[in-house]
Amino acid sequence: MCPFKGLTRLSPRLCRGSFNWHAAEGLLRPIDESRLDLDSIYPTILEQSDNLGTIYRGKRYAVPFSWGAEGLSFDSTVHDYQSGGVSWSDQWSLENKGFVATRPRSALTSMALMIDGTGERLDSAYVNEELAREVFGEALLFGIEHKSYIRQFWNDVEGLTSAFTLNNCVIGQSWSGVGFDLWKNSKSKFKFVAPKEGALSWLNTMALPAGAQNTDRAYELINWLSSVKGGGMFMAHTGHNSVVVGAESGLDLASRDRFDFAYNSGQSIENLYWWKPEPKWFQDLRNLYVKKYKAA
Template sequence: MTTIVRRSGIDRRSLLAGAAALGIAAPFVSRRALAQSGTVNIFAWAGYLSDEMLAAFEAQTGIRPVYTPYGTNDELLNQLRAAGGRGFDVIWPTVDRIPNYVELGLVQPIDENRVEWDRIIPSAVEGSAEMGAVVDGVRYQVPSDWGTEALAFDRDQAPLEYGSASYGDIWKPEMEGLATVRGHSGLVGIGLWLEGEGRLPRPMREAFASEEAMREVYDVILAEAIARKANIAQFWSNENEAQGAFRVNGCAIGQTWDSTAAGLAREGLPIGYIAPKEGALAWMEGLAIPSGAENLDAAYTFINWMMTPEAGAMYANHTSINTTAAGAEEFLSEENKAFFAAAYPGDALDRLWWWPIQESWFVARRNEYQDRFLSA
């Protein structure tokens, strides 16, 4: 699998070359991890860890994994903040939100001597540093996976093709009552559509740079969103809600995660997933250690295990999200490869729109605009 982060040091060639060069030489689990005992408490996205993965980790390491799921970045941050950084040994935030955790003292620096970096595609390590994993020269996260938010569509009711597919398709008059988006990222999708049509006062990325620029851009976006709100049949905030919009509530088009569409397709629904011409919203995630973690040895064992080719492939095959584990492509399912090829044809990987770092002020203002959209 390949990716590109031009602004963050990752490009398609370097990632592909890094994976090929590293191959699958790393053992499934290091000797240091064997014969351990104890527990590791993992707070991760709902659906990320399968029973197969949890059983394999315990069998290989002797450590019992306790997996607690959450549905959104805000849920993770709020719960960890309420607990003062305690209760979990490993968390799984998106890289652009790591500065929020550092600001609040909720994560501890990564002991880089305890991470087996040769298991990770080098360009992912380098790129993550510029995307939020490194704050003031200190690393707080190990990159583990990346994915996108783009266009999910019913092949019969709202067929889309790469090159013409656009975030604007969600807001066409004929999609009234048939669309689903997440509040805050749906506004970004509208912004990219309007930017492509020359209708924003400044580029979308500048909205992340200052509050003044954000309000200037988001006032235009919000007005467009409210004017077209009749298209929305259901808003979503987590995976279950996004899938339910298509499965239960009759949606034919939406802006969703890649895993949302892949899961629906596995159920036999005629749901496709395609990157729009404005660029799929791309994110990177990784593993971090809360400031109050009690089982540090087990935490690092889990991090290093997740970066083995076999574990990375189990994760990717289970979620349809892309792993950063080098050599994992050797173990990917044909279904996974086909989904990836259909979602990112042509130059789609070169056009990915990577989320900028979302500082605390931006998250607060973002939620303000989202609430105004939802309540309009």
């Protein structure tokens, strides 16, 4: 719950598994879009948010305000990768054999996206169990064939950080926040970039509880975080990405350079691959294939 009374934080990620926020009748109140100024939000993010649970039965119930991603961190003393041209497949190049870090829970998803290329089959797999088995089966086969490339699996911030700083990994799947911390703390030795097929991305939103009383102030905060100045301050003080176009202008020069490199001066934002709400059968199936991947 947000400390700003009248406002709550809701993420479409909560829709994974069997939970959907709208199944809890009376949880949220519809948002009056006439009181919002959403023109500054990346159009693609606003559009994608509608498919991730912010709209229900034609009414808006949530407004996006921040996002993050899983992309690739790499050792820039080993690789001279350039923004906008890096693929998920680059980590599986022969020269990286034995030096890759990855997260088992999402590795098969990035592999499926890499094999797919467009994300269309992966999108369809969320609603088609037979196709989902095909997609994860293909990813599992690729993962097993390239398992010798893995130097370290990671599951948390500490594991991801140590993979690069202590265990000599030179490339691997990485959360953006940790990737930027690695970049900063290593004096630019390690860099983070969104793959051209799309970084795996999640979205955080703001919503109004049904019993909210301070709605005027809540709308003020929503509009503040939807402004370039507010979004920039949010990025500067939290380290998370704002959904506002140009919010990175509020960052210091080094942080702005890291953002511009990672997301190709904002162009990669148009091609993010958003985590979808997951039916329970999908979640269970993916977990089964991840288990097979780890055990192989």
